[in-house]
Amino acid sequence: MPGEYEPQEKIWMIWPERPDNWRDGAKPAQKAYADVARAISAFEPVTMLVSAAQYANARAQLPDEVRVVEMSTDDAWCRDCGPTFLTNDKGAVRAVDWEFNAWGGLVDGCYFPWANDNAVARKICEIEGVDSYHTPGFVLEGGSIHVDGEGTLLTTEMCLLSAGRNPHMTKGEIEEQLKEYLNVDKVIWLKDGIDPGETNGHIDDVACFVRPGEVACIWTDDPADPFYEPARAACAALSEATDAKGRRLKVHKLCLPKKPVTLGADFAIDSVEGSLPRREGDVCIASYMNFLIVNGGVIVPQYGDENDSLALAQVQAMFPDRKAVGVYTREIVYGGGNIHCITQQQVK
Numbered sequence: 506m507p508g509e510y511e512p513q514e515k516i517w518m519i520w521p522e523r524p525d526n527w528r529d530g531a532k533p534a535q536k537a538y539a540d541v542a543r544a545i546s547a548f549e550p551v552t553m554l555v556s557a558a559q560y561a562n563a564r565a566q567l568p569d570e571v572r573v574v575e576m577s578t579d580d581a582w583c584r585d586c587g588p589t590f591l592t593n594d595k596g597a598v599r600a601v602d603w604e605f606n607a608w609g610g611l612v613d614g615c616y617f618p619w620a621n622d623n624a625v626a627r628k629i630c631e632i633e634g635v636d637s638y639h640t641p642g643f644v645l646e647g648g649s650i651h652v653d654g655e656g657t658l659l660t661t662e663m664c665l666l667s668a669g670r671n672p673h674m675t676k677g678e679i680e681e682q683l684k685e686y687l688n689v690d691k692v693i694w695l696k697d698g699i700d701p702g703e704t705n706g707h708i709d710d711v712a713c714f715v716r717p718g719e720v721a722c723i724w725t726d727d728p729a730d731p732f733y734e735p736a737r738a739a740c741a742a743l744s745e746a747t748d749a750k751g752r753r754l755k756v757h758k759l760c761l762p763k764k765p766v767t768l769g770a771d772f773a774i775d776s777v778e779g780s781l782p783r784r785e786g787d788v789c790i791a792s793y794m795n796f797l798i799v800n801g802g803v804i805v806p807q808y809g810d811e812n813d814s815l816a817l818a819q820v821q822a823m824f825p826d827r828k829a830v831g832v833y834t835r836e837i838v839y840g841g842g843n844i845h846c847i848t849q850q851q852v853k
Contacts, residue, residue: 537834541834606619649664
C-alpha cells in the first residue's frame with residue numbers, strides 16, 4: 506500500500522443523502538461535498554458515486570470535470586467502504602476489498618443494513634478493471650489505517666481491537682492480517698482515537714504520515730478541549746516510536762479548532778430505527794488532521810473557527826512542495842467525518 510503522498514490516478518467519493526445522518530435532507534452536506542470535489546478536481550480527476558434518485562441533482566451541482574457514476578450505497582463515506590489500492594514493483598494495481606460492517610455491526614455500528622456499502626469496493630474495482638482481494642471474516646475501514654509506503658502502518662487499539670470489528674482475533678492476529686494484505690513490516694499502535702462513539706477512534710482524525718519518517722499529530726494546549734488528553738498521549742507515543750526502517754519519527758503538531766463543534770438545536774435530522782441517534786449538543790469530531798493529500802495539493806478542513814488560518818499554515822509548512830487548500834466542511838463534520846473520510850485515492 507503506497508503512502509497517500511505517492512502518485513494518484515483519481516479520487517472516489519459518494520454523494521450524501523441519508524436524512525437520518527445529514528441535516529435538512531442532506532442539502533447543506535451536498536454543497537460541501539461538491540465544494541470538496543471541486544477543490545480536488547483542480548489537482549486530479551474525481552468520480553462521484555450517486556444513487557439513481559440523486560443522479561440528476563448531483564450532476565447539476567457538480568462541475569463538469571467530475572465524473573458521476575450511478576451506484577447503490579448506504580451512506581457517503583468512501584474512505585471506509587471503498588477499496589484500499591495497492592501497487593507492486595512493476596506498477597500493477599490491485600486492491601483490498603475489506604469486510605465492512607458500518608463501524609461495529611450489531612455491537613455498536615452506526616446503521617443497519619450496510620450490505621450496499623459492503624459491495625462498494627468490489628464495484629469500484631469492477632468499474633476500473635482492477636483485481637481485488639476480499640477479506641471475509643476480517644473487518645476494516647480505510648480511515649483506521651495510514652501507511653508510509655515503506656513498510657510502516659499507523660492505527661489505534663481503540664478501533665482495531667473494538668468488540669464490533671474482529672473480536673475472534675488477538676492483537677497479534679490482526680497485525681498479521683495487516684502485514685499480509687498491505688505488505689507492511691511494522692504496525693505502530695496508538696492507544697486511543699478521539700471518536701469512540703462513531704468510528705471507535707479512527708487514526709485519520711489523530712495522526713498521519715507526512716512523508717517517510719515524519720508524522721503529523723493533533724495538538725492543543727487547552728486542558729478544556731475535549732480532545733486534550735488523547736491528543737497529548739498520541740503525540741507522546743509517536744515521539745518515542747520508530748518506523749519499519751528504524752527511524753525515530755519526526756512529529757509535526759497540528760492545532761485543533763479553538764471552539765468545539767456541536768450539533769445545533771435547529772438541525773432537522775430524522776430519527777430512524779437502526780441508525781445511531783444524533784442529538785442537540787453532541788460534540789462533533791472536528792479535526793484539521795482529516796485532510797486529503799492529492800497530486801500537488803492538500804485539501805484541508807475549515808470550520809469558520811479562529812484557528813482555521815493557523816491550521817492551513819501549519820499544513821502548508823508540512824508540505825512545502827504542495828498547495829494547501831482550505832474548504833469549509835462544517836456541514837460534513839456534523840455527519841460524523843470530514844474530507845479524508847469522504848474520499849478514497851486510487852494509486853497510479
